[in-house]
Amino acid sequence: MKILMVEDDKTIASALEYTLQQDGYHTILCQDVARAKKVIDKQLGEIDLCLFDLSLPDGSGYELCELVKKRSDKPVIFLTAFDDEVNVVMGLDMGADDYIIKPFRIRELLSRIKSVLRRHQKQAQTKSNPVIMVENIQINTLEGKVFKNGEEVFVTALEYRLFLIFANHIGQVLTRSQLLERIWDVAGDFVNDNTLTVYIKRLREKLEDDPQRPSLIKTIRGMGYKVGD
Incomplete structure (x- = not known):
């Protein structure tokens, strides 16, 4: 190295x-x-x-x-x-x-x-593998589907893209600016800071065991969010 x-x-x-x-x-x-x-x-x-x-x-x-x-x-x-x-x-x-x-x-x-x-x-x-595992969540990138404990979870296209960004950066703190920039690049849709908050809230409601105490998508105070590690 x-x-x-x-x-x-x-x-x-x-x-x-x-x-x-x-x-x-x-x-x-x-x-x-x-x-x-x-x-x-x-x-x-x-x-x-x-x-x-x-x-x-x-x-x-x-x-x-x-x-x-x-x-x-x-x-x-x-x-x-x-x-x-x-x-x-x-x-x-x-x-x-x-x-x-x-x-x-x-x-x-x-x-x-x-x-x-x-x-x-x-x-x-991860980028070379069509199936990504994040704890008990599975992402099938070929089909564009998300599963929790083997059961398919319906997510919108933008929710899917947002979680895929997290999955490709396991253990890394991502700031809100980074997330907004990457969602814009991928989706081509207008996403502002308030909209990002809504999408993270929705993902937590769909994927977390306890959305009020998220353990999957963690908030890093004053910095952003992190998934894993």
Whole structure:
């Protein structure tokens, strides 16, 4: 596994590089946006995961994340000193897969990296499989049908598309902006923020065992929603 690290603090970068290499990862270390862009241009296909500091001397990790996500679905984790929901949500909206607040424990970061890589591998397998299982819910993508405990559940076309987005991003927090953007792209219908709330409510009523205490489609306060993990 090869990881692209972009971190301008030499002490942090050195410690991260050593730990990741000891854990069996190959690393490419850059200390600014300019160098990272050159690596992305030439070696993105070889990279398995990107680890971007948000604050860099000649730009930001947001810029690099946007570049990576335009060209591939490689997972991105942000390192941020800003313990602030606005910064976190902005990163997630750009397609980041996870974030970790500085200062952090090295072992915690390693755990996050492994979790994101596992999730990414599962998503790749899911996309190639016509039947997707999410707990006791089954989605047959060839027939466009949803089943709960083996019984078919009637869902509208937009409800189906919304749940399929969740199923293809198991364990990942999806912000409302991300969901609205993806539903618009897929459905071509006008969906606003209030309509999204209604559709999530309807999905919970149809798929949750207890819609008042949802355990399938979880609300992540101040950030968005998550299914699984």
